[in-house]
Amino acid sequence: MLAKVIVHEASREAALATLDTALANTGIEGIETNREYVRTILQEPVFAQGQMTTRYLNGFTYQPFTIDVLAGGTMTTVQDYPGRSGYWPVGVPPSGPFDNLSFRLGNRLLGNDDSAAGLEFTLNGPTLKFNQATRIALTGAHMQATLDGQALDSYQPIAVQPGQTLKLGKVSGHGARAYLAVAGGIQCTPYLGSRSTFTLGQFGGHGGRALRTGDVLHFVETAETSATVTVPDTLKPALGSTWTLRVIYGPHGAPDFFTDDDMAMFFSTDWQVHYNSSRTGIRLVGPRPSWARSDGGEAGMHPSNIHDNAYAVGTVDFTGDMPVILGPDGPSLGGFVCPATVILADRWKLGQLKAGDTLRFEPVSLDDADALAAEQDACITALSSPKKTANAVAITTPILNTLDKSEAGVEVVYRAAGDRYLLVEYGPLVLDLRLRFRAHALMLWLEEQQLDGVIELTPGIRSLQIHFDPQVLTRQTLLDILASAERELQKQEDLEVPSRIVHIPLSWDDEACHQAIEKYMQSVRKDAPWCPSNLEFIRRINGLDSIDAVKHILFSGRYVVMGLGDVYLGAPVATPYDPRHRLVTTKYNPARTWTAENSVGIGGAYLCVYGMEGPGGYQFVGRTLQMWNRYRQTGAFDKPWLLRFFDQICFYEVSHEELQQIRRDFLKGQYPITVEETTFSLNEYQQFLDENQQDITRFTEARNQAFHEELQRWVESGQINFQSQQDLNEENGADEVDGTPVESPVAGNIWKLKVAEGDTVQEGDVVAVLESMKMEIEITAPETGKVLAITRQEGQQVNAGQAVMVLD
């Protein structure tokens, strides 16, 4: 029993009405309850008349507006458009349908609101049983679909009768994702304003996860409509295996970060989609840039490293030498350069890219991008054919405007980050809290203005990203407003902002960090300079005598929070108040595919706490408590995120076991932390720097020398030229063993082999676990038999349809 609801009124009639209202106002989600069932009984005349008998309900039929999930499919999630908006500054991605065009057309076919929630299917679809009549529409990639055995077509409304079962098969042909719209939309309580599932954050949609067998989805009763609508073929997403993605050049390009040749290479390469692509990002395989810089300076050793800034959704992010196109579940903040950003009108294509597809980037103008976005909206509304085209333009510069020092006190650069974002950068490429203050000041100023068309303001280390809608607020108007803002802000003398000193525990060199390093060595890079010990690497690259010295510095520092959401969910990127506590490292290249939630790492000159499980690149020092509280408000969490901009973090040491207990208690409000209210004054900070000038310089010089020595060692060993191994098409001779092959359903990396040669397996046994598209996918034995040969080993890559082992 979950609860009992008791009402008391003057009369029975009034009591029945009040109870019904109370039940209507009761919401319990994540599991099924008898709430609607009880409400239905209240409506029964026999109950209303007080003639209920004990046998009555045995013959009472109840048909809820629900969908039973009979099989979940590879990755089926609830999504809505445009997803979660307004939380980019604290590291919450928009989520929403990866192919938003297909998704929106599905809603349009049923006459749904644009915001109605539907389902996204990946590779293999689910099996769904409808318990009431409704209408549905399938869109996106072609998936074999039957309703009680009858084949269904995509792109048309389909009437479903109570009790009918919709069975989706594999994607056949091009594309990767299909969509199901249901009349009136899938019902669930929005989380932070959206029903979209963000699986990494474990919230939104149904249970914050992909659907699985036994789940129950809810929908609403809707009126029949007789109007038939059709989608013109030209409006349907054109799927293929070779793609052209139209992009806006920037935010970071040549000559500062890339060479002109790099950019020419970038736009002329047929990039191949890597198997390890997912809703967070599409990894690409192709040539390596030669880079305009030798390293990232303070931001890290690799030339792709920059001081962390907010990313645009759809941007092409060079994580080391390997580009990743940021998807709808991608991170908000990061320190890698992005030379191009996919335009809004083409963002849907990202959702249909399949491992092995090839694509080219084509630069277009901002004006064309705006026109295409506006036309796409109009065509979806009118179900008309798009007419506009955009010509490839020669790339010039991603910089839209600059203010010089005399105008703004510091140089300000305005960069286009695609057609929906502006990136405002302050001063030189250095870590300077004074620059961070400027970004903060602009953010506060813009928040006060409440401009129509400004969607999100996300500060980075020396930048502020402005997410805006150019159809409401033109780019030029925004640029003009921003320039006048800087002139006004110039007049402020001292800046003092509220700040809190937040004391939190840290388990030094935690077991979870060891696990992530092992996983990285197995499936990404065996011999990286930071393996097997990140701490030894930090010691070496900072020229310290011992790992204890690293530890001493870490626990002495006060870390000022400059960004939230690095990586994800309120995770802070912070830098020590005292430059003598600044440890510098390079980030992983290529990045890790897995990091434990709340690991604490150092990358460039920053310290960050990973908000959640996921990819990452910072060097581990330990693990701390949660930065995000998904469901509960406690003393520390009045919002889901713990920290605010300009908080100062202080760590104290706890053991691995202690941390386990703290992590169990903290979210429930049973582990209090100490928070001191204070302010952060720029003038005071300047004074502190002046007083310790000599000592700071000495520390910094010693550190810089060690950093360059490490770099030199990489040059000598060749490690600096590390390139990812792409052997997707490499055949392995062992495939020739005679017998029944156990084939991999998708391209991926063998994560675990569950059997050895000579073992006998039963049909349906899990024989191996694959890591693909950031998911662990089980491979099962197609029949009972003995394992003759294992043809792929742990850590090796495998193509879809390739044999992992052979059964007798």
Next chain:
Amino acid sequence: MFNKVLIANRGAIATRITRTLQKLGITAVAVYAEADRDSLHVMQADEAHSLGEGSAQDTYLNQDALFSLMEARGIDAVHPGYGFLSENPDFVKGCEARGIAFIGPTPEQMNTFGLKHTARALAEKTGVPLLPGTDLLDDKSAALKAAEKIGYPVMLKSTAGGGGIGMQICDDADSLDKAWDTVRRLSANNFSNDGVFIEKYIARARHIEVQVFGDGKGKAVTLGERDCSAQRRHQKVLEETPAPNLPDAVRAALQDTARALMEAVQYRNAGTVEFILDQDTNAFYFLEVNTRLQVEHGVTEQVYGVDLVEWMVRLAAGDLPSLETLARNLTPCGHAIQARLYAEDPNKDFQPSAGLLTSVHFPGTTARCCASTTGSKRGSPSLPCLTPCWPR
């Protein structure tokens, strides 16, 4: 009055008892299985003690663990709530042997009403109308003969049964013949007692029960009747008081009958006498007595404006005014209904539903509506063992 009372229960009833204990200035002591460590009943209590890991058998039903805890913590009295040990006479004896007051009836009363055939015998003696039926039956042929005399349909019932297990409606001799072995086997398996008997079966039956409170010295009062006819698989879904659509004379007769039965055994503390009422004739028949507080006690409290848990505690402490005094102020007012929310899927044969609660919203407590929860919170797992594990 007691200083410290232990609540040998969990969930909604534990929080309900805690509320009254704290109102009376008594230290409320909770116990919990490790799986319930974060439950509301643990957080709200003044003291909480772990019963370790494991099933209900290892924790809430572990009398040895409870007794040593009670002795170590200086407990004066124990409130059993409903379910678990609430109707276990050995537990009552164990408490009383240790000088700890048990807030409820005597072990003898539990024994008398616990087995249906002794309860029937007592009812018969007291003049409570009984459904035409038999004593315990030894063999099938006796059953068939008796059923012929009573007239079909009949109900074949286990004497120790409950919660719908060990009951079978038989429309004719054939179906009785088939049901005989099944009911006996189920009864033996579930209740370690294969005694069965037969009763007349009423097709259009209502479930009406009377709330009684006895002082243990031969005096009892009734607090109206509740209609709990809305049941699915013998699980009550909706409960209300007063029962609708009932002539006043019947209402009065129900209460007089219940009071007489309970006074006959000098019933102590709160109990409920359940009746079957024939919708077509308004004739009523004795069903059973529940020797404990019930889930649906809340609707009676609303209509009578009383705190039954307070009465229970005060009586056990020897601190309750005389029932004559209390009865003078008992005036029913208005109508109350309770709905039980279960974690189950009514569309899949009411199979229990377990998982993470991603969104929980209850209607705000107002003068006219209150939601008493088992501690369901957003982000809590709904444990499969919770649903619906309490016998009525």
